[in-house]
Amino acid sequence: MQGDELRTAFTALMYHEMTHVFQWSGNFTAPGPLTEEIADYMVLRAKLNGTGFALPGQGDRWDEGYEVTARFLEYCDSLMTGFTAALNNKMRYAYSEDYFVQLLGKPVDQLWYKALYKEAMEKLWQLCLGSGMRACTM
Numbered sequence: 438m439q440g441d442e443l444r445t446a447f448t449a450l451m452y453h454e455m456t457h458v459f460q461w462s463g464n465f466t467a468p469g470p471l472t473e474e475i476a477d478y479m480v481l482r483a484k485l486n487g488t489g490f491a492l493p494g495q496g497d498r499w500d501e502g503y504e505v506t507a508r509f510l511e512y513c514d515s516l517m518t519g520f521t522a523a524l525n526n527k528m529r530y531a532y533s534e535d536y537f538v539q540l541l542g543k544p545v546d547q548l549w550y551k552a553l554y555k556e557a558m559e560k561l562w563q564l565c566l567g568s569g570m571r572a573c574t575m
């Protein structure tokens with residue numbers, strides 16, 4: 438790794454680690470993958486994620502980490518601008534899964550399945566458009 442690739446990787450690392458400096462962890466009661474992934478989400482928002490970054494719709498659980506949770510936070514932010522910042526603010530003293538209900542009106546597992554459904558429907562739509570079927574291009 439060298440040149441622009443190295444510069445981007447270093448900047449991404451700084452975004453990730455500096456997020457840890459400023460974020461809340463619910464006095465260490467928040468799931469570890471969530472606090473890690475809020476940092477990865479900052480990398481994603483800054484468009485510093487590399488080509489190996491998880492894609493929307495990947496993963497088995499919202500809190501599995503490994504960039505899957507960052508993509509889930511991206512989905513939640515698409516529902517409510519500033520969701521991740523608001524979630525972080527709520528995590529100042531404690532963590533609760535109920536914060537998802539308070540902010541987005543739905544339990545986190547339901548939001549996870551809606552995120553997966555959205556991605557599946559978008560992939561299906563792209564397949565449909567690519568097929569040249571008349572019904573898809575109207």
Ligand SMILES: [Zn+2]
Nearest residue numbers: 453457473476
């Ligand atoms: Zn980290």
